[in-house]
Amino acid sequence: MKILELAVARIVLHFRRNKVIFLLFLIGSVTCVLSFAYFYGNMLSVKLLETRTAQNYRQYTVTLPQATAVTEKTLVPLEPYGVEDFRLESKLRDTFPVNQEERSYDNQDMRKDTQSSAVWIEADGKQNTPLFAIAGHTDFPDKGGNSVIMPKTYAGNPGDTVQLLGQNFLVIGLSTRTNQCVIPFTVYKQLGISTNKMELILNKKLNGAETAAVVALLQKMFPQAQVTSPKAYQALAKSAQPGETLRAAMLYAVSLLAFLFLFKFMSDQNRFENVLYAMVGATRKQVKKVLLAENILLSLLSGTIGLTLHASLYSTVFVKLNPLGAVPYTLGDYGLLLFLILAVSLFTAIPFLVQFQHTALVDAKVRFRE
Amino acid sequence: MKFFQIFLEFYRKNILAAIVLIVILTISLFSVMSAAVQYNYLSYAKTFYTHAGLENSVYVMPKFTTQTEKLLQQADHLRNQEGVEAVLTQKTAGAQYGGEFQNLYFYNQAEQKMPVHLSAGTNFQQAKAAPQGTRNAIVSSGGAFQTIKCGDTLQLFAGSTDGKECPLSIHVIGKLAAPQLLPDFGTASYGTALPFDQLLTNATNAVILQDDATTKTLQKQLSVIASPCYFLSFRSDASAAQKDAVFSTVESTGAYISYQTLLNDTKIQLHTKMQKLFGLPVFFLVVSTVAFLSVSVLLVTKKLKDHIIYYLCGCSKRRSRLFILTNILSISLIPCLLNGLLLFRAPALQQVGLFPVEHAVVYPSLFFLLLGYLVLSVFLSVAIPFSQLRNETLTQLNRGRI
Numbered sequence: 001m002k003i004l005e006l007a008v009a010r011i012v013l014h015f016r017r018n019k020v021i022f023l024l025f026l027i028g029s030v031t032c033v034l035s036f037a038y039f040y041g042n043m044l045s046v047k048l049l050e051t052r053t054a055q056n057y058r059q060y061t062v063t064l065p066q067a068t069a070v071t072e073k074t075l076v077p078l079e080p081y082g083v084e085d086f087r088l089e090s091k092l093r094d095t096f097p098v099n100q101e102e103r104s105y106d107n108q109d110m111r112k113d114t115q116s117s118a119v120w121i122e123a124d125g126k127q128n129t130p131l132f133a134i135a136g137h138t139d140f141p142d143k144g145g146n147s148v149i150m151p152k153t154y155a156g157n158p159g160d161t162v163q164l165l166g167q168n169f170l171v172i173g174l175s176t177r178t179n180q181c182v183i184p185f186t187v188y189k190q191l192g193i194s195t196n197k198m199e200l201i202l203n204k205k206l207n208g209a210e211t212a213a214v215v216a217l218l219q220k221m222f223p224q225a226q227v228t229s230p231k232a233y234q235a236l237a238k239s240a241q242p243g244e245t246l247r248a249a250m251l252y253a254v255s256l257l258a259f260l261f262l263f264k265f266m267s268d269q270n271r272f273e274n275v276l277y278a279m280v281g282a283t284r285k286q287v288k289k290v291l292l293a294e295n296i297l298l299s300l301l302s303g304t305i306g307l308t309l310h311a312s313l314y315s316t317v318f319v320k321l322n323p324l325g326a327v328p329y330t331l332g333d334y335g336l337l338l339f340l341i342l343a344v345s346l347f348t349a350i351p352f353l354v355q356f357q358h359t360a361l362v363d364a365k366v367r368f369r370e
Numbered sequence: 371m372k373f374f375q376i377f378l379e380f381y382r383k384n385i386l387a388a389i390v391l392i393v394i395l396t397i398s399l400f401s402v403m404s405a406a407v408q409y410n411y412l413s414y415a416k417t418f419y420t421h422a423g424l425e426n427s428v429y430v431m432p433k434f435t436t437q438t439e440k441l442l443q444q445a446d447h448l449r450n451q452e453g454v455e456a457v458l459t460q461k462t463a464g465a466q467y468g469g470e471f472q473n474l475y476f477y478n479q480a481e482q483k484m485p486v487h488l489s490a491g492t493n494f495q496q497a498k499a500a501p502q503g504t505r506n507a508i509v510s511s512g513g514a515f516q517t518i519k520c521g522d523t524l525q526l527f528a529g530s531t532d533g534k535e536c537p538l539s540i541h542v543i544g545k546l547a548a549p550q551l552l553p554d555f556g557t558a559s560y561g562t563a564l565p566f567d568q569l570l571t572n573a574t575n576a577v578i579l580q581d582d583a584t585t586k587t588l589q590k591q592l593s594v595i596a597s598p599c600y601f602l603s604f605r606s607d608a609s610a611a612q613k614d615a616v617f618s619t620v621e622s623t624g625a626y627i628s629y630q631t632l633l634n635d636t637k638i639q640l641h642t643k644m645q646k647l648f649g650l651p652v653f654f655l656v657v658s659t660v661a662f663l664s665v666s667v668l669l670v671t672k673k674l675k676d677h678i679i680y681y682l683c684g685c686s687k688r689r690s691r692l693f694i695l696t697n698i699l700s701i702s703l704i705p706c707l708l709n710g711l712l713l714f715r716a717p718a719l720q721q722v723g724l725f726p727v728e729h730a731v732v733y734p735s736l737f738f739l740l741l742g743y744l745v746l747s748v749f750l751s752v753a754i755p756f757s758q759l760r761n762e763t764l765t766q767l768n769r770g771r772i
Contacts, residue, residue, distance in 0.1 A: 020754055021671065024664035031660045035653040042649065133625040134558075135433045157433070157622050173621075174433065255654070258394055258661030261387050265668055321653075323646040 007293035010273060014266045021262055026302060028259040033306025036252035037337055041327040044244045045237040050205060050328050057205040061228040062218055067194030081214055082203035088188060089197040092181065096162050097155035131182060136173030140184045147172045149182040165191060253344050260348060267352055288353055299345030303338050380697045384669050388701055391662055395705035398658040401651035403709050407730035409643055414731040415566035416636045422484040424629050427603040431558040432624035441596045448602060448619060453612030455605045460555045460597035461581060465528040465538065468514025474528060475552060476581035476589060484553055491520035491544030494580050500541040507540035508578040510550055512721045518542055529593045536591055540577060548717045549731045550574055555597040564632055565639035574721045659747055666698045666751035694755055699748050706744045710737055
């Protein structure tokens with residue numbers, strides 16, 4: 001307790017002795033904390049994947065071992081979780097001519113002039129996932145008509161007619177996809193095409209428990225299926241988290257470097273205090289504890305001010321500086337940031353402790369008088 | 371001499387702090403400047419294309435991308451359709467001059483509307499007829515053309531269709547001005563945004579010839595490559611039916627993007643780049659500026675004791691202020707000078723591939739920004755010690771220290 005009191009007293013003394021220097025140190029440290037919060041939100045994959053644009057965190061894939069009929073009704077149990085879009089895929093047996101030029105660029109493995117077994121027919125549920133045209137259209141003006149968007153490997157042009165599933169389809173465009181023919185969902189239903197693979201994109205990113213519930217539900221709906229959830233992406237991002245956090249903390253430490261000159265100046269001013277502590281019976285270890293406590297309290301002060309500023313000004317100021325928009329910051333994030341700020345402050349205190357260790361008390365007294 | 375000694379004394383006593391500040395300021399200023407020149411590039415591209423008279427145009431991206439003959443045939447076919455004003459294809463060939471590879475650009479009349487700035491000479495419309503046996507050409511400003519003047523006649527060796535070198539005499543009528551950028555219709559967008567900056571190319575090794583009747587025979591001799599994509603401009607009085615007929619032709623073998631979409635993509639990109647490019651550098655600059663202000667105040671405060679002694683030895687308060695100003699100014703001046711020099715030499719460094727940013731446009735306003743930063747940072751960092759010196763005499767300061 002006494003150590004804490006002494007540390008507080010030293011900070012008050014810093015302020016009284018050199019108001020300008022102390023305030024500049026505080027402003028500088030707070031600026032560094034704000035930068036650290038920015039680095040943290042914009043450098044960590046785990047944070048970036050939480051933005052609305054990160055579709056991987058909202059996507060579930062169901063791979064069925066045997067072709068199964070899937071309709072909108074099948075997806076009703078998933079409604080509480082908000083299905084934004086879905087894609088159904090079915091393996092296609094038909095063949096069509098392949099564009100030699102595209103084949104050589106995009107699919108070195110294809111050796112035949114016609115493409116068949118590798119091709120999937122895909123029906124876009126709500127067409128929220130855009131298709132990109134390299135020729136013609138990539139939307140279906142006539143939802144009920146037998147129209148198809150062919151992959152870019154197709155040798156023909158829009159306006160051609162191709163045979164798919166025993167039916168004539170009008171080619172309305174060529175998309176950038178290499179092995180997928182896309183037809184309207186209504187036609188997919190009308191023809192009663194069985195599904196081999198289904199992709200679901202939910203409205204929002206779910207937490208761990210909700211993700212597990214969705215996976216369990218999908219597994220219950222399709223017992224034989226292999227279900228892939230965003231957990232894999234989350235795990236990947238999480239595995240990168242320690243390294244990325246360390247990099248952000250190092251950037252913070254570097255930005256703090258210049259302000260250590262100010263801290264050194266302030267601690268030099270208090271050198272005589274250290275001599276006094278020793279004269280009244282404090283051991284070197286106790287004095288070092290006071291120095292450490294002083295450092296931690298200063299970091300706590302700047303960290304709290306900086307993070308409070310960041311949290312309160314986030315939606316109005318800082319979010320505008322984020323390249324990927326609204327990266328959500330939780331209380332846990334701020335807690336982690338504060339912990340890291342304190343850890344870095346301990347790291348930066350090492351030179352001061354070493355200097356104290358190697359300075360004789362008499363020498364410190366003499367130097368102060370100088 | 372005494373002044374210089376006192377100036378050096380400041381650095382001798384605070385060498386570590388000065389080095390740290392200079393390094394931090396140089397890096398942070400450079401990161402902001404490199405963000406600014408990249409942003410300028412996109413902004414330049416937007417200005418370039420918005421002044422190119424393409425408001426009534428679409429950007430056509432045919433499916434067959436490597437067959438020049440087929441591309442030009444389709445372009446000719448579209449050119450003859452009703453409602454079409456022009457089809458801006460781009461044709462290039464390779465040539466050798468001064469031991470370096472040069473790109474030969476064949477500029478058609480519609481392309482000449484695009485604002486290609488010249489540092490010297492005139493454009494094709496204002497130029498006189500070329501001397502016998504030569505062709506009017508605009509060349510780059512640097513590289514092999516560094517010492518070439520307008521009016522000079524040069525001998526190039528262009529790559530011909532039979533694989534041999536074809537001699538080509540050009541009469542230089544103009545030289546490209548920095549940033550030496552030319553339109554490039556080579557990029558196709560299949561789904562991703564296509565902002566205008568992707569439709570520009572660095573023309574550091576360029577020879578521009580006119581794409582007209584006079585060069586038709588030459589084009590047949592040379593191994594000319596057509597750009598895979600092109601702009602198609604409609605007449606102002608083209609009807610919706612005429613446009614639909616053209617779109618139908620275009621869509622039968624490819625896709626197109628309207629000028630408005632390209633402009634919107636560019637505007638979105640400008641907004642995104644602003645956030646992407648400036649976020650981190652601005653944070654760095656703010657931190658380093660605060661560090662500079664703080665450490666400057668600290669260094670001056672520590673040095674105040676010496677100034678009291680100078681004062682007692684007869685140094686005036688004004689001279690004392692000058693010492694402080696010079697010391698602080700020198701710390702901030704070095705990073706600004708280094709960055710200014712890098713920006714000033716940017717075009718030359720770009721030519722030899724030594725400029726760290728690939729797509730950059732340096733506007734003179736950046737130098738004023740650097741100067742503004744220098745003045746403001748120095749002003750703020752000396753304001754506190756100066757106010758201390760103004761409010762208290764040096765004798766008072768001395769008493770306060772005892």
